[in-house]
Each structure stands twice: as C-alpha cells, then as structure tokens.
Amino acid sequence: MRLFVALVPPPEALDELEEFIAPHKAEWPGLRWIRRELIHVTLTFLGEIDDRTLEKLLPRLERAAARHDRLSLSLAGVGAFPGNGAHARVVWAGIYGDRRGLARLAASTTAAGRRAGTPPDKHRGFRPHLTLARSRNPVDVRPLLEPLSAFAGAPWTAASVHLVRSHLPGKDQPPLAYESLKTWTLR
Template identity: 50%
Template sequence: MRLFVGVLPPWRACDELARALRPHLGAWPGLRWVDRANWHVTLSFLGEVPEEIMSELETRLARAASRHASMTLSLAGAGAFPSPHRARVFWTGLYGARLPLARLADSLGAGARRAGVAQLDRRRFRPHLTLARARAETDMSDLVEAFEAFAGTSWETDTVHLVRSHLGPVVRYETIAEYALAAPAPDGRS
C-alpha cells in the first residue's frame, strides 16, 4: 500500500484557507485544485509499503512520534515548485515550530527505514501544504504574489497520521493510524 506520514490541519484552519483561496480559483482554470478533504502536510513519504512490515513500521513510527512534543503551527504565505515562473505545484507554507517539525520528520523517516521501508523519499524537508497542480509548467508568479499575504490562525498539533493513498481518477486519503507527540515540551508543558 502507498503510505505517507503527515500532519492534518484542523477544520478551522482549513476553513480559513478555503475562504482565502476562493477568489483565486476561477482565475486559474488550468490548475487542478487539491480537494480540501486531501489537504495535509507530508512529513515523510513512504511510498509502497509491503503488508508484512506494517506491524514493525507502526511500532517504530509510534516510538518516533512519542519522542517529540506537541507544537504550534500555522499555514501562511505561498510559493510554487520548482519556482513561481516555471511551476507545477502551488502551495501554502507551514510556520511555527519549524526546527522541531524538521526533527520530527527526520525521526519518522529513520523509524520507517529501520522498519524496512525501501522507497523512502530522501529529499530535503520543506514544510508546505499543496493547494494546486499544473500538468505543464505554468507561470504562477501572480498567484504566489496575490496569496503570499495569507496568514492563518495557529493551532496546536499533538498527533501525526499514517495515511494511505488511494490513487485513481479520484485521489483519496485514508488515515490508518495516529501517533501521539508525547514528549514534554521544552518549556515544561506536557
């Protein structure tokens, strides 16, 4: 099964983002907008994972997550991959505890490798939430500029999700496990 580990923004953050996006949707008909039900921030893309390592994978992901504290995050700004002028992906950024979030992503990836995940994506972690994709390179610089002032309300995240991707004409994501961020916070909160 095709899996990733990610953060799912709460509904109120998604509501805010949807309202901010609404004026831009009709102006960019060439983009395929990601369905709101699929909005997530990927921490570790695992690829195809064989059923026989699932038990070990879940144990290692739970252990990795438990070593990290909950964190305050928010969605803000905009960007495009690989660049705004030659883009295929339009996104909003993830802000807040970026260094702890990067460490969490590294820990989850290490746990997945130890469990035997072979297709682990090893690209540098760039926290973002994908909003739209283009089939061909598109100049999205006006869209990025128009949306870069977006700043969502922050939220506390205390779990990460193991998510299965169901590919096909309609992409669908299914959470198959949740892992608590259980370590005490650096400031003594728990």
C-alpha cells in the same frame, strides 16, 4: 500499499485558508486545486510497502511520535515548485511556527520508516508545506502568488501524526483518496 506519514491541520486552519484562496481559484482553471480532505503536511513519504514491513513500521512510528511534543504551527504565505513560479507545477502554502520541532519529527518518522525497511525517500530534504494546486504542464503562477503571499493564518496545535494510505485512481476508478490507517498523539 502506498503510505506516507502526515500532519493534518485542524478544520479552522483549513477554513481560513480556503476562504482566502477561494476568490482566486476561478481565475486559474488550468490548475487542479486539491480537495480539502486531501490537504496535509507530509512528514515522510514511505512509498509502496507490504504487510510484513507495515507490522515492523507501526511500533517504530508509535515510538517516534511519543518522543515529540505537540507543535505550534500556522499557515502563511505561498510559493511554487519548482523555483519562483515561472514554470510551476505545484502551488503551496507555507508552514510557520516550530519548524525545528517539525523537522525533528519528520526526521524521526523517516528514520522509523528506514529501520522498518521502507524504500528510501527520493525527495531532497524536508520542506514543510501544504500543496494547494497542481498542474500537469508548467504554468507561470507568479500573478497568483502575489495576492496569495499576504495570507497569514492563526496559530494551531499539531497534536498527532497519521499514517496514511493513498488510494490512487485508475481507469474507471474513483479519484484519489486518502485513508488514515493509524494515528498517534504527540506529547
């Protein structure tokens, strides 16, 4: 099964974000906007793991979450991967607030995964963000980033982490879906 560890912003934070970006979506039909139920902050991508590894992973993630305090965060600004948006494939919203605590939490969940035997994450470093839209082909999104960069959401508290399973779409199958397998409360 394909797994990752994530924070899920509260509905109020997503409402604010959705209201702000809604007027701009129609202007960008080439972007695939992420469905609300899929929006999250990835702490650790674990990849494909088997049931035996999952058994070793669960207590390690529980201990990792128990060592960290709840986090005061907010959503603000936007950006693109890669670079400045001239050839973007991803549009994202930024995460602000206790970014050091967030980075420590991500490092702990990554270490828990590594100790349980999950494949190493191939991504370079932790860059906290919420993915808003994707494109198969590079798109110049700089005209979109300018009005969206003014977004600043209200603070919210991240109180738990989720172990999430990705159900990838296949031929004649439903679209991408996420299933929360386990949730742990932060201190």
